[in-house]
Amino acid sequence: MKACKACHYLTAESMCPNCKSTNLSTSYTGIVVILPGRDKREDPRLSSYVASRLNIDKPGKYALKVR
């Protein structure tokens, strides 16, 4: 898995499916999983402290720190 340097999204692809960036890094620490809410379109930042701190607006797997 590689982490997107722009949005921290974790992916096995060579392009970030979240923000379409190709600036990916294999050097990252910590993984955080943001689960979808009851309503999948709901902004996770409203119900998750971690999501609001990391400014994550879509559920998925993210790296905490990307180098």
Ligand SMILES: [Zn+2]
């Ligand atoms: Zn991204």
